[in-house]
Amino acid sequence: MSAVMLATRIFYNYFSVEILFGVKDHFGKDTDAAVKEISRILRGGMLRE
Secondary structure (H helix, E strand, O other), X not given: OHHHHHHHHHHXXXXXXXXXXXXXXXXXXXXXXXXXXXXXXXXXXXXXX
């Protein structure tokens, strides 16, 4: 349950900034690329392989 809550909060925050404040691509990359990167980090962690 904690993992689901964490993922939800991360994506909620990302899209809140984009939608509510109108800040597009605030990670410096398009939305698809940012979502893929966030997903990869959530699945595999932040450490190098």
